[in-house]
Amino acid sequence: MKRIKVSNNVIRRLPRYLRKLDDLKANGVSRISSFSLGQQLGLTPSQIRQDFSCFGEFGQQGYGYNVAALRDEIASILGMNRGFKAILVGVGNIGHALMDNFCFSEWGFTLAAAFDIDPAIVGTTTNGVTVRSMDELLDYLADNQIDVAVLTVPKEAAAAVAKLLCDNGIRAIWNFTNVELTEPNSPTLVENIHFSDSLLSLGYFVAERYDEEAAHAARLERMEKAKEQ
Amino acid sequence: MKRIKVSNNVIRRLPRYLRKLDDLKANGVSRISSFSLGQQLGLTPSQIRQDFSCFGEFGQQGYGYNVAALRDEIASILGMNRGFKAILVGVGNIGHALMDNFCFSEWGFTLAAAFDIDPAIVGTTTNGVTVRSMDELLDYLADNQIDVAVLTVPKEAAAAVAKLLCDNGIRAIWNFTNVELTEPNSPTLVENIHFSDSLLSLGYFVAERYDEEAAHAARLERMEKAKEQ
Structure with a gap:
């Protein structure tokens, strides 16, 4: 396989694709569209097609991806068959x-x-x-x-x-x-x-949610007050 | 603090910034340029300035960042002071x-x-x-x-x-x-x-290195053969 330089973000998504495809295989899914795969992973279909295009052509226009074959391709790209x-x-x-x-x-x-x-x-x-x-x-x-x-x-x-x-x-x-x-x-x-990086990122999202909820509550309160006047 | 939607990639870099700034502080560094911070983190200075600009203005043109102040800002953005x-x-x-x-x-x-x-x-x-x-x-x-x-x-x-x-x-x-x-x-x-995602990514990089080395060795061999003829 010829290697081209692939962006870190794409490489980091490969294990997620692999897990999802393992999951689909275990559930008896043999074929999946980039649309449906994207939906299940929170990615756009074009993102998915772009990611895979870094490594060759895996899908067939209009037919989607063969789950088992795509899974094996990704496993091979990740070096899982190298012992x-x-x-x-x-x-x-x-x-x-x-x-x-x-x-x-x-x-x-x-x-x-x-x-x-x-x-x-x-x-x-x-x-x-x-x-x-x-x-x-x-x-x-x-x-x-x-x-x-x-x-x-x-x-x-x-x-x-x-x-x-x-x-x-x-x-x-x-x-x-x-x-x-x-x-x-x-x-x-x-x-x-880095366990801490992961926990801190979660902390960011929790803080963001609390801030949004506080802002929402403040808006409601202002509206209530405006009504009373 | 008013929150704007910040991209996931930026959020994921915040804990790394925090660790690096903790490290700099512990080593007695009180001020650092985006250039030098970038060098230590493998990022470009403009990337770093862009990341921080999502949250306000932390640096001073030509003077760089105050390490302790920037560290506290990032800690606060990550919700570390929320108990x-x-x-x-x-x-x-x-x-x-x-x-x-x-x-x-x-x-x-x-x-x-x-x-x-x-x-x-x-x-x-x-x-x-x-x-x-x-x-x-x-x-x-x-x-x-x-x-x-x-x-x-x-x-x-x-x-x-x-x-x-x-x-x-x-x-x-x-x-x-x-x-x-x-x-x-x-x-x-x-x-x-996901431990496995991390190990698989490492596997990718190891495989990539082995492929590069094999390709390099093959090139050398071809050159040797060409010389002999």
Whole structure:
């Protein structure tokens, strides 16, 4: 597949398309128009056609999209069929939650190993993955081709562990530490899960709603007063 | 403050600005130009000026932004000074990780209560919040003004618990269940943490890099061959 530079916004929508198409497939829908897909995702049909046109021609004018075929195309664009291997570093609450509940294989990843410094955690097994000691990390990275490191160490350790990983061949980090890891223009790919950004955005929308309701109530009150006069 | 409709992209950048400004403040920077702020965030200066212009005039031509003042403006726009109250429903791994590690108060929220159905978990206390039984939830919601519910129940329970919350006055949900909760046009605000979307986006970038490197290697090989002939 030839790659063209695709905007970040389009890339960020691909997983949403994938989830929706999985959902449609599970519900027995085999074909869908860009209009109907757009309606279900809160996007315009032309937005959807434009997004997909970045990667080729998937639909047929007047017939819509084949759900299964489109789903597989998007999965392939996302690299889900490449057999990516991940390791997880830091088996605290979040690390353990991911090992326990997050189905890496559903998204095309194998969680190959996990590492921690705590002797009480080293040696425990979750979902078939046994936690190794951090002492084994460098040997492990030397012996295995790993595509992504999931970074779930405490904040204080984030920068040092990230550097250790990058110095030993890791070029992509899924970062749960809420610490900005890289300088601009660093060659390491970092994808951040910023819980706080998400909560703050929600806070914005809540505040906006309260303001709108207050403004609405004030308008009603002014109208009532005007009537009384 | 009068609110105008601000694009989702701008709203999503506000928490990033906030984090960066907190960081600058902590490092003793009191004034910054849109050029330098942009450089540190991978944005153009005009993008930054445009974003802030949605909310008023924060900078002074030629003098840049006052870091502390801009930080407080953005915090206020995000509703961080409104005393939002949250409850958390479902104290499994993720729920517990949030109670243990996520500093709600740092972002202007009070985590007022947590709920679970498991008798083994009910009654335990994390960071000063004692887990209550789900049996107490409706009474609690009737007695307390809650702005946001953090939904960390298992997937299977997500839809039913979300409905219960909405039917009892909750109008904003921070959703960790990876289940799409609402119909389009629902009045409930839902902010999703989709771990998989984030990992898939990272997968896209990794795949893109591998493709670029393969293409580069193929080009080099062709050039070598051409030289040999």
